[in-house]
Amino acid sequence: MRLIFIRHGEPDYANDCLTENGKKQAESTAVRLKDEDITAIYSSPMGRAKETASYTAKNHDIQVENLDFMHEINWGDKNKSADSANKLPYEGHPWTLAYRVLTDADECAENINWAEHPFFKDNTCMDFYEKISTGLDDLLQRYGLVRKNKLYECIEENADTIALFAHGGSGAIMFSHILNLPFPFVLTTMPYGVCSVSIINFDGRKGELVIPRLELFNDMGHLEQFKEEKLHFEK
Template identity: 35%
Template sequence: MKLILIRHGEPNYSIDSLTEKGWREADFLSERISKLPISAIYCSPLGRAKDTAKATLRKLGTEAEILPWLREFDAPIELGGNEKKLVPWDFMPGYWTKQEEFYDRDRWFDNDLMKTGPVKEEYEKVAAGLDELLLKHGYQRDGRLYRAIPGSDDTIVLFCHLGITCVILSHLLGISAQLMWHGFFIAPTSVTIIETEERMNNEAFFRCREVGDTAHLYVKGEPVSNAGFFPRQPK
């Protein structure tokens, strides 16, 4: 089985849609994705993800199933005082690298700051939604691996977001979500591919084949967007 995770195009967050560049990215992406043998397409309920999927769905003449848990990871945390609520991954390295629990796959949400919001609960909701989806396609979670019951050759596409993609990878690969959020940048319309390895009868483990691939932009001469990334600025 193959999962294809796609981040939405360059976002215009003010209207929950795409920038002019984002619409171009989505069109170039559709030329790539529409050529694949896709079994099913799932999408976040947020506008920027649905807009990214439109060109692909139009080319394929199909519709996407909307999955509420595929929306951007929604677990705001509190800094206290007059500070506003924050997403649970936008930390400076001088802080998060000193938090030992952030490096633990089973304890990263036990940090005091994480506990100010529904981080663990939201993570578990996403994990449950993902496992339910995988079971629909023939794979049942069993501890830290999956059972092929009966398994399948399906290729499914998920149009979603940077944060939630990292959560999905965290659950499938057994890596702290904090390490995924801070260690991996997944560019707008990039393609991440995870496929089952089934070397033993009835045992399956999802292995990452590509992370954040933007070849469809490269071949069109379209620059990769830095939306969500903070590169070094010229002095």
């Protein structure tokens, strides 16, 4: 089974839709994916993701299924009563805090226990991390893949190719969870652009453990024009 992940096109965030250039990007992405044998198309429930997905759905004559759990993430301090000295810096912005976690302290150098760091442990983004991770595992189970020992057991072989349209934050959680990569690492070292195409391959035999393989990441070669995005942690 293959999962094609596409981030939405250039957004009009205020109206949760695509800009005119974003629409052109979505159309180019649909052309990029026209020869893929896509059997199902999923999307975040947000307007900019659904609008991007609609172009590919039309080309493949497939209805888009909304996945509520792939909604873009929010962040902030869970401890509303904390005094100013103990509040999360940068209003809990995960990308900026990820940079801090990786660079500030020796004990975080290996990046193993990132979820226990106060920057994330007390951050509302972790509620999204749990929700998205659980939702993804439920989705993959539909395709014969059951989470086991941080990998996936193939209980039924499946050759489907599915497409998932979502966001920078919810997609980062997807890569972190499926590929077993620390979330701060993904946020800082794996930026991906609007309408970028990434592919995760779950090829495996029934009864065996599957190690998901990143087949393609951040392919934007099909886009004629896109804005250079500032890295999220450069605030």
